[in-house]
Amino acid sequence: MALGRRLSLRGLCVLLLGTVVGGQVLELRLKDGAHRCEGRVEVKHQGEWGTVDDGSWSWKDASVACRQLGCGVAVGIPQEAYFGPGVGPIWLSYTSCEGVESTVSDCRHSNIKDYRNDSYIHDWDAGVVCSGFVRLAGGDGPCSGRVEVYSGEAWIPVSDGNFTLPTAQVICAELGCGKAVSVQGHELFRESDGQVWAEEFRCEGEEPELRVCPRVPYPGGTCHHSGAAQLVCSAYSEVRLMTNGSSQCEGQVEMNISGRWRALCASHWTLANANVVCRQLGCGVAISTPGGPHLAEGGDQISTARFHCSGAESFLWSCPVTVLGGPDYFHGNTASVICSGNQTQVLPQCDHFVSEPAGSAASEESAPYCSDSRQLRLVDGGSPCAGRVEILDQGSWGTICDDGWDLDDARVVCRQLGCGEALNATGSAHFGAGSGPIWLDDLNCTGNESQVWTCPSPGWGQHDCRHKEDAGVICSEFLALRMVSEDQQCAGWLEVFYNGTWGSVCRSPMDDVTVSIICSQLGCGDSGSVNTSVGLREGSRPRWVDLIQCRKTDTSLWQCPSGPWKYSSCSPKEEAYISCAGSRPKSCPTAAPCTDREKLQLRGGDSECSGRVEVWHSGSWGTVCDDSWSLAEAEVVCQQLGCGQALEAVPAATFGPGNGSIWLDGVRCGGRESSLWDCAAEPWGQSDCKHEEDAGVRCSGVRTTLPTTTAGTRTTSNSLPGIFSLPGVLCLILGALLFLVIIILVTQLLRWRAERRALSSYEDALAEAVYEELDYRLTQKEGLGSPDQRTDVPAENYDDAEEVPVPGTPPAFQGSEEEVPPEKDDGVRSSQTGSCLNFSREAADPGEGEESLWLLQGKKGDTGYDDAELSALGTSPVTFS
Template sequence: MALGRRLSLRGLCVLLLSTVVGGQVLELRLKDGAHRCEGRVEVKHQGEWGTVVDGSWSLKDASVVCRQLGCGAAVGIPQKAYFGLGLGPIWLLYTSCEGTESTVSDCRHSNIKDHRNDSYTHDWDAGVVCSGFVRLAGGDGPCSGRVEVYSGEAWIPVSDGNFTLPTAQVICAELGCGKAVSVQGHELFRESDGRVWAEEFRCEGEEPELRVCPRVPCPGGTCHHSGAAQVVCSAYSEVRLMTNGSSQCEGQVEMNISGQWRALCASHWSLANANVVCRQLGYGVAISTPGGPHLVEGGDQILTARFHCSGAESFLWSCPVTALGGPDCSHGNTASVICSGNQTQVLPQCDHFVSEPAGSAASEESAPYCSDSRQLRLVDGGGPCAGRVEILDQGSWGTICDDGWDLDDARVVCRQLGCGEALNATGSAHFGAGSGPIWLDDLNCAGNESQVWRCPSRRWGQHDCRHKEDAGVICSEFLALRMVSEDQQCAGWLEVFYNGTWGSVCRSPMDDVTVSIICSQLGCGDSGSVNTSVGLREGSRPRWVDSIQCRKTDTSLWQCPSGPWKYSSCSPKEEAYISCAGRRPKSCPAAAPCADREKLRLRGGDSECSGRVEVWHSGSWGTVCDDSWSLAEAEVVCQQLGCGQALEAVRAATFSPGNGSIWLDEVRCGGRESSLWDCAAEPWGHSDCKHEEDAGVRCSGELSPALFPVLLGTRTTSNSLPGIFSLPGVLCLILGALLFLVLVILATQLLRWRAERRALSSYEDALAEAVYEELDYVLTKKEGLGSPDQRTHVPAENYDDAEEVPVPGTPPSSQGSEEEVPPEEEDGVRSSQTGSSLNFSREAADPGEGEESLWLLQGKKGDAGCDDVELSALETSSVTFL
C-alpha cells in the first residue's frame, strides 16, 4: 500500500513537471570543461541557457546528467562554480534523482524559474565530470591502458582485431591526452568476464569523438581478437631533425608538442638520447652530439624537458622524462645529433678498453665513430638520477666496485645520464647489493670523460670485490616529494627534494589536474585541494619551483612543465599547502600509539645498535647535528633504544651523511634522561649544520627483546619461520643453549673442586698419621731400652693429644731421673708438628715438589727453605735414637 502510494505521488510529480516544461525533455549541456563530458551543468528553458544550484547536488544527480548526454558514468561533482561562473538565469534550485532515471526531466526538481530573484548567485553553480563514452583503463594514468567503452550499464573492452592508429588518435584527442604514440594488443581478457564490444570502429582520425566514428558489426556478432586493444597517448609525439645543410641524417632535434614544433635544450642532452632519435627516424646510430651555435635560426620556444634514455628505447617518449624545473635555455644551446646514416649500415664496435687520457677535454663531440652497445642506469634509488650504478654489457647488467670511487667518477655517471651534477658518490652498497658480474674496479675518472667505461680502471670484468662494495651516486636532478604536517597524513606543506635539499613548492597556478597527480603520487587518493587559508609557515627554506601546470598525460609531478629551479621562486605566503581526499590522522613511523622509542632509529651502522641517529618529526625522518654531541647524549640514545651502554659518540657523518631535514642541533643531555626528547636543544629544524656533521652512536648492543620488531623493521616479519623457528624463537633457543652450557661447565668445575678437596683431605690425614706413627715408633724404641713401667700411653685416635708427649732432648744421666721439658720447648714441638702438617699440604699441592718432600719421611736434612723448628726437633729425635 505504501509503495503504491509512493509511486502514485511520484507519477503525480512527473505529471506536474511535464505540464511545467511543456511536456518536453529538458535540454542539457556541460560548459567550460576540458571536453564535452565535463563542465558546468546548464539547462535550456524558453530558448535560454541557465545553471543549477549545487546546494543538494549529488552523484546520483550527476549520473543522470551523464547518461542523458551519452557521457558514460559520473566520476565527479566539483562544486562552488568549479568550472567558472555561469551567465544568465539560474533555472533550477535543486534536483532529486534516484540515479536510475534516463533524463533529468524524470527526476524531482524545483520549479523552473530564475532564482536570481531569490538572492541566489552563480557562485554556487553545479558541475559534473563524466567518464565519457570511452576510457583507457589499467595503465599508468588516464592516458594509457586498455580501451573500454561504456554500454550504459558497464565498461566493455574493445577487441584489438582491426583496431587502427587513426582510431587511437581520436580516443587520445577526445580524452585530452595529446596524440597516440603506440597501439598494442594481446592483453588477455579477464577469464571471469569474456564480454567484448561487438563492433569495430573505423575512425579516419579527424572525428571529434569515438562515438561518432563509423562502426561495423563484427561478423557473426563475434569480433576476431587476440586480446584487448591498448593505447598509449603522450604529450610528446613526432621527432625530426632540422638543418640548414643538405644531410637529412643530422640536425637540430625538434619535437611536436600539441601541434607545435619545439627544439630541445642541450643542457641535459646525452649520446644515449641521440641514439634513440637516430634509431626512431631510421638513421642508424648516433655518431656524436655536437654543441656550439644552433643549426637553425628562429623556431618556436625551446623545450626544457630532460630525457633520461638508456639507449635501447624505440621512441624518445618511451624514455623517463623530467620537465619540472626545466632551466631557461637560449637558442644557442639546442640539442643536435649526427646519425650514421642508413639503418642497415653497421658500424665497428667501440674499443672500450682504450681509456681517455686523464685531464683530456673529453666530451660528446669526441665520441668515436663506432657503435656502442653498452647501457648505463641507476637502480633502487627512487628515480632515474639516484641509485646503484649498473652497466649492461654482453646481455648482463653488472655493477661497479667502490674501490677508489669518488665524486669525479660520479660526475661522469650523472652527466652521461643527463642528471646534472654529482652530489654524492656512495659506496658499501648504499642502495643495496646488486647481482651479476662486477664490470669495473679501481675506477679513476678525471671527471670529464664522455662515458664511465672510458675512464682508467682495471681490465673489464677484473676485480677483487663483492657486491657489498657496489658503488652508487646521487645526482642533482634526483627528486623526491613529501607533505609536512604535525598531525595529518596526506595533508600538509608540499616539499620537493632537489639539489640535495628539501624546499617548498609554490601554489600558483596549481589546478585540479596538478593536485590530483600530486595526491596520487603520494598514495593519498586521486583528488584534493590547495588550502589558501593557512597562516605563514615558520622557519626558512628554499622555495624551489613555481608555475606548475600538469597535463593529463603526466603520471608524476616530475613530468609537469613549470618555471625553472630557483632558490626563491615565490614569496613565503605563496607556499603550497595541499589537502588530499585520502587525508587521515598521522600514525607513528613504526607503530601506534606513538612512543618516543618509535621516533628514534639508527641507520648506516654495522649492527642494529650502531649508526647515524635519526629522529621522526613533522611526518619525516631527519638527522641530528654533532654540535655539542658527546657520550652523555649517546648514552641517552642507547638506553632509549634498549641497546645497552654507549661505547662511542660518533661525529662528522662517520656512518655516511643522511638526507632530509636536520631536525636537532646543540643537543645537551645529562646522560640519565629516559628520552632524547627530554634533553635541551635548539628549536626543531633550526640548525647551522650540513649533513656532513650528522651525529651517530655505537652502543654495546644489549638489545631488549621487546625492541626487536622496532629495530629490525620488516625483517622480523619477512624472515620469520612458522612456530618456534620465528626470530624470537630462534633467539630464545640460542640463549637457552648458552645458559645450559654455562651451567654444565659450572657444575663440572664444582664437582672437580669437591673431589680435589676430598683427595687433599685424605692425603693430609694419611701424612699426619705417618708422622705420628713414626713418633710412636721412636717413643716405643726408647721405652724398650728402659723399664716397661716408664712407657707413656699415646692415644690412638686423638692426635691432638700428641702435643703433650715429652720428647727427650738428650739421653738421661741416670735411671729414674726425669727432666721436665720447658714450656718453650714444649711449644716448639707442638709448633713443629703442626707446621709439618701444613708444610706437607702445601708441597703436596705442588706436584713439582714431590721428590723433595721425601726428606722428612727419610729423616734427611731439608733445604734452607724449610721450617727451622721442625727440622731441629726431628733432627734431635733422629740423633737420640741412632
C-alpha cells in the same frame, strides 16, 4: 541570501508540484570542460540553450545526465559555476532524480522557464564531470592502461584482437591525452572478468570520440582474444630534425607536444638522447650534438622538457622526462643532432676491456665516435637522477665498486645521464645492494669523460668487492617531494628537494589537476585543495619553483611545466599549503601511538644495527649532527634499537649523507638513558651543520624485538640485547669455566679440611698400634709363619722395614730408624687404587710423602688394617706356631 533562496516557499512548492514534460526529451550538453563528458550542464528549450541551477543538483542527477550523454558515470559535481557562468536563460531551478532514469526529462523537476527574473543568477550554474564512454585503467595515470568502455552498468575491457592504431588515436584525443605512442596487448583477462566487449571498433582516426566510430559485432557476440588492449597516450607524439626548413637526418630537434611543434632546449641534452632520436627516425646512430645558434624563434616555441635516456629506448618519449623548473631559454640554445644517416654504417667499436691510460682522455670534440651497446642507469633512488649506479653489458645489469669512488667519477655519471652536476658520490651500498656482476672497481675518472666506462680502471669485470660496496650518486636534478606539518598526514607545506636542499613551492596558479597529481604522487588520494587561509610560515628556506601547470597527461609533478628553478621564486606569503583528500591526523612512521624505538632508525649500513642515525620528527625523517657525538650517545642509540652494545660512534657521514632535515645537534647523553629523547640537545631543527656531518653508529648485535603490553608501550622487563653476539658468547663461556674452577677449589678445600680432621683423630691410636706391634714382633723368637714375620736374616719376599711417617707426630718419631713390615698384596696398598686421596694429598700438604697415604682408605671407618692385623693389635687371641 543563497541559503535562504534555496529554502524559500517557492522551492518547497516546486518540490511538491514538480512535473514531467509530457513526451518531450530535453536535449542535454556539457560546455566549457576539457572534453565532451565534463562541463557546465545545459538544456535546450524552444531552440535556445540554458543552464540548470545547482541548488538541488546531486550525485543522482549527475549520474542520469552522464548516462543520457553516453559518458559513463558521474565522478564529480563541482558547484558555484566551476566551469564558468553561462549565458542566456536558467531553464531549470530544481531537479530530483532517483538515479535510475534514462534521461533528465524522466526525473521530477521544476517547470521550464527562465528563472533569472526570480533572483536566480548564473553564479550558481550546475556542472558535472563524467567518466566518459572509454577510459584507461590500471596504468600510471588517466592516459595509460587497459582500454575499457562503459556499458551503462559496468566497465568492460576491450580485446586486443584487431585493435588498431587509428582507434587508439581517437581514444587518446577524446581523453585529452595527446596522441597514442604505444599500443600493446597480451594482458591476460582475470578469471573474474565476466564480460568482454562484444564489438570491434573500426575508427579511421578522425572521429571526435570512440562511441561514434563504426563497430562490427564479433561472430556470435563473442571475441577471440589473447588479452586486453593496452594503450599509452602522451603529449609527446612526434619528433623530427629540421635544417633550413626540411626534415633530414641532422639538425634542430623538434617535438610535437600536444599538437604543436616545439624545439627542445639544449639543457641536459646528451649523446644518449640523440642516439634515441637517430634510431627512431631511421637515421642510424648519433655522431655528435653540436651547439650553436639554430632556427627557433620566440620563447613560446621552445620546450624546456629534459629527457634522461640510457640510449637504448625505441622512442624519445619512452625516456624519463622532467619539465618542472625548466631553465630560462636564451636564443640559440636549442638541441641538435648529427646522425650517421645510414643505419647499417659500421662505426668504430668501443674496446670493452682496455681502459684509457690515466691522463690520456681526449676531449669529446676530438675523440672519434665510439658505438657502444652499454647502458647506464641509477636505481632505487626514487628518481632518474639519484641511485645506485648500474651498467648494462653482455645482457646483465651490474654495479660499480666504491673503492676510489669520488665526485670526479660521479660527475661523469651525472653528465652522461643528463642529470646536471654531481652533489654526492655515495658508497657502502647507500641505495641498497645490487645484484649480478660488479663491472668496475678502483675507477679513476678525471671528471671530463663522456662515458663512465672510458675512465681508467684495472679492467672490465676486475674487482675484489662485494655488493655491500656498491657505488651511487646524487645529481643536482634529483627531485623529491614531501608535505611538512606538525599534526597532519597528507596536509601541510609542500616542499621539493632540489640541488641538495629542501625548499618550498609557490602556489600560483595551482589548479585542481595540479593538486590532484601532487596528492596522488604522495599517496594521499586523487584530489585536494590549496589552503590560502594559513598564516605565514616561520623560518627561511628556498622557494624553488612557481607557475606550475600540470596537464592530464602528466603522471608526476616532475613532468609538469613551470617557471625555472630560482632560490626565491615568490614571496613567503605565497608558499603552497596543500590539503589532500587522504589527510588524517599524524601519528608516527609506523603505527599509533608511536614509541621512541619506532621513531629511530639506522640507514646506509651493512646491517640492521649499523648506519646513519635518523630520527622521526614533525612528520619526516631527519639526521643527527656529529657535534659532540661520542660512544655514550651511540650506546643509547644501540640500546634503544635493541642492537646490543655500541662498538663505534661514527662521524662525518661515513654511511652517506642524509637528504632530510638535520633534526638534532649537540646531543649529550650519559650513556644510561633509555631513549635518545632523554638526552640533552639543542632545540629541534636548530643546527649549524651540513649533511656531511651526519652521525652514525655500529652496534654489536642483531636487532631484537622488545615485548609490548599495550600498543606502543614497552614492558619494563628488558631482554638482554646483543647477548648472543660473539663477545656475549665468549663472556658466557669464560664465566662458566671460572665458576667450575671455583667450585672445584672449594670442594677440594673442604675435603682437605676433612682429611686433616680424620688424621688428627686417628693419630694417637695409629701411633700406639704401630709401636705395640713392632715391640711385640721383635721380641718373638719364631715368626708367625707369614711374610709379615721378621727374622734376623731376611727371607725371600721380605723388604726392609720402611719408615712410616704420620702427620702430626713428633719429630723424634719421624726420624726413627726402626723398620716396619710390608703389607700383603691384598692389603692396604691394593686398596689405594680406589682412594680419592691421590689428588687430595698434594693439594692438602705437598710436603708429605706418598707413604702416608696408605694409612687412610676411601671408605669411612676403615683403618687400613685387615683382620689378621687387628688380631695382632690385641683385638682377638693370637696363636703361635
